[in-house]
Amino acid sequence: MARMATNRRVAISTVGAWLAGFLIFFPILWMVLTSFKTELEAFAIPPSFLFFHWTTENYATVQERSDYIHHALNSIIIAGGSTLIALLIAIPAAWSMAFSPTKRTKDVLLWMLSTKMMPPVGVLVPIYLIWRDFGLLDSLTGLVIILCLGNLPIVIWMLFTYFKEIPKDILEAARMDGATIGRELIYVLTPMAIPGLASTLLLNLILAWNEAFWTLNLSTLNAAPLTVFIASYSSPEGLFWAKLSAASTLAIAPILVLGWFSQRQLVRGLTFGAVK
Amino acid sequence: MATRQTQLLARTLLTPAVALLFVWMIVPLALTIYFSTLHYNLLDGDTQQFVGLENFRYFLTDPAFLASLQNTLVLVGSVLGLTILLGIPLALLLDQPVIGRSFVRLMVIAPFFVMPTVSALVWKNLLMHPVSGLFAWIAKSFGLTPIDWFNDAPLFAIILIVTWQWLPFATLILLTALQSLDEEQKEAAEMDGARALSTFVYITLPHLARPITVVILIETIFLLTVFAEIFVTTGGGPGLQTTNIAFLIYSQALIQYDIGSASAGGLVAVVIANIVAFFLVRIVGRNLEA
Amino acid sequence: MGQITLQDVQKSFGPVHIIKGANLDISDGSFVVFVGPSGCGKTTLLRLIAGLEDVTGGSILIDGKNVVDVPPAKRGLSMVFQSYALYPHMSVRGNIAFGLKMAGLPKAEINRKVEAAAATLNLTPYLDRKPRELSGGQRQRVAIGRAIVREPKAFLFDEPLSNLDAALRVQMRLEVTRLQKQLATTAIYVTHDQVEAMTMADKIVVLNAGRIEQYGTPLELYEKPANLFVAGFIGSPKMNFVNGAAAAKYGAATIGVRPEHLRIARDGEGWPGKIAVAEHLGSDTFLYVDAGALGTLTARHVGELDLSAGDDIVLSPDPSRIHRFDKDGNALRS
Secondary structure (H helix, E strand, O other), X not given: OOOOOOHHHHHHHHHHHHHHHHHHHHHHHHHHHHHOOOHHHHHOOOOOOOOOOOOOHHXXXXXHXXXXXXXXXXXXXXXXXXXXXXXXXXXXXXXXXXXXXXXXXXXXXXXXXXXXXXXXXXXXXXXXXXXXXXXXXXXHXXXXXXXXXXXXXXXXXXXXXXXXXXXXXXXXXXXXXOOOHHHHHHHXXXXXXXXXXXXXXXXXXXXXXXXXXXXXXXXXXXOOOHHHHHXXXXXXXXXXXXXXXXXXXXXXXXXXXXXXXXXXXXXXXXXXXXXO | OEOHHHHHHHHHHHXXXXXXXXXXXXXXXXXXXXXXXXXXXXXXXXXXXXXXXXXXXXXXXXXXHHHHHHHHHHHHHHHHHHHHHHHHHHHXXXXXXXXXXXXXXXXXXXXXXXXXXXXXXXXXXHHOOOOOOHHHHHHHHOOOOOOOHHHHOHHHHHHHHHHHHHHHHHHHHHHHHHHOOOHHHHHHHHHOOOOHHHHHHHHXXXXXXXXXXXXXXXXXXXXXXXXXXXXXHOOOOOOOOOOOHHHHHHHHHHXXXXXXXXXXXXHHHHHHHHHHHHHHHHHHHHHHHO | OOOEEEEEEEEEXXXXXXXXXXXXXXXXXXXXXXXXXXXXXXXXXXXXXXOOEOOOEEEEEEOXXXXXXXXXXXXXXXXXXXXXXXXXXXXXXXXXXXXXXXXOOOHHHHHHHHHHHHHHOOOHHHOOOOHHHOOHHHHHHHHHHHXXXXXXXXXXXXXXXXXXXXXXXXXXXXXXXXXXXXXXXXXXXXXXXXXXXXXXXXXXXXXXXXXXXXXXXXXXXXXXXXXXXXXXXXXXOOOEEEEOHHHHXXXXXXXXXXXHHEEEEOOOOOEEEEEEEEEEOOXXXXXXXXXXXXXXXXXXXXXXXXXXXXXXXXXXXXXHHOEEEOOOOEEOOO
């Protein structure tokens, strides 16, 4: 702000912003609080906000049930695996389009974007049948493949917009300095691209971790990640709110931390560079 | 960069990505089109019979289709309206000098990172439960009758949950756009004698036109296929009250095992999404030129 | 050694011909400036010599050897970019050393050379800083340091001073010229600023629309411009051009007179006019004169002149300094 803001103005906007922020964050806060209650207290009316008997017993229970760890591991493998493979395919492609563009580059990019527009439900039937015939249903491989393909356009786009920002001059300077293409990649491009690579990695981990269409439809037990595991709490016989809250808190905590780190990149990644 | 050597290398490096995405786009789509012309039910064994456009006729005249189309439109429209109407003031507020702004930002953005199944269940049980939910308690404290959200206003309940998930996205994009607004432009307007309200109407709002369009298009793409929230809360019910097109296709394919009809529905969904995508791709493409 | 010869060098991007056959002979150790309006192809020509673009036709000889198929890294040239193109993640030392490291020189030798270059350019105190911690002028010096440390056959400069403010530009102009003379290395320097070209060059190449219009020393260009384009481009303020009867009197389609070669008088023989704007700089006086059918003429007088806007005056060209051109714009020599 170029002008000095008056104290009154700061006070009003601060109170307003904190109030709005608190309201929006409240469901998450409430979930975390509930996860430290006993099942009885979680259910009690009137609810207690802070003065209840704090317990970590729900977390212990959730940890003890080996299926939680099983599903958490699945989430890590699926999100991590699909993101890494997508990066391996996307880095050369984005490099090529950013630094050696042709007349058709723009069309190729927009076509890639349009594949992301395809509603997953439009191809649910054939994918389900192909996966069934190849024995990929409820397998980690099957989920890694589908999430990798689903996110590939976003990965390429994000990397492309980051690579685009690296001035071509610098790569040419390296070439004039006698660097071969390989050394130019190692010594000049990679160090300059690391921030962009890191944020692309983060955003896609988040997207893959939270993906809940293909995971719900293509996995049931063995390969089921946390999204599916949490969904199993929706059955009416399992009204264990405190345990549901504990499991949920564990499921979203790591991604919340990653998400907070990558909030700026989120805008760029999800708008395909249309808003920066 | 423009030497033959580097260009050849570039083409080679681009090929795997293009090939994969091409297969990923073409094969399932072709199969969907193929299946949509068959009478094909997994429960009938492997009998497949060509029926032409029969599946489309069946799908499009099914009362469930009209109901789910209406639900889809209401869901998309309401969430879009709510996220933008709430997102603009919220973004304007966060653009003000606020003590501890980055912490407030973190709180506002958080819901976007919560997996859909978690947010749906937390809202359904902890907040919206007609007896033990927090909302019920608040209503009772004010002497009102608690709302049984998922029986009395199931679609509205879903709209609330989805709005909560997408409000951070709209806010964050609008805030990013606001922060890129040239401070000097606002000062010039002030020098021209514009008051806060006219600065907002004539300077800020036009500047937000593009990000708002982007929010509308991208949210539409995702909102057309809202699935997990319905799957874990209402299962499409009661009756068809919360069945949207995505959920309808899912239930025809994986509950009734009617492959032909589900494929026809899938194509309808593709067509609807493509209408939106057409505009989004144009906006993004224009941005590439700059 | 660094003798560079261009033989019918051509470059097209698709159907667009950027360079339409350039022939040029740059002798070892000379400072050659490519000058021309934007879009004339000067930067493209430099990039062709560097090897950053492929030629469409013709050959480029460095010390007699055709290098059109040699990658830039192997041509033994170094380049200073308009944007400086410093490696942002490396220190000043790393930036200057990079080329030597790529060439596989031993560490001790790299250090010795880097420090010598830094001393020449007054960069010693900044060796361990990152480029973003430097001022514009210092970054410029690092870019030059990176170029000289490799002891190339020739330096290529692509508008290196255009991002500096006016005062610094004058200072760096001097430094670059002095350094080049001291190292006696061939230099090719691209600029759109004809003052830079005139002050720095041993020889100037004037380019227009992909063609070399004239190649010569600064004074040759000033005194004997080959055509209307060169006459109008070199010299500041611009040369006055007069057509019609006034030109026919001298047996030409167009005649040109530089502002400094117009005699200014209150009355007498010559071209009468009214002063539209008078600029008094102390050292010089510039008059912009409305001369009726002849259009606006610019006149320069060294020192102060007591005239102001609205005054009626008469301008008369110095007959020995009149440039005559035929109807195609080419110079007529008597």
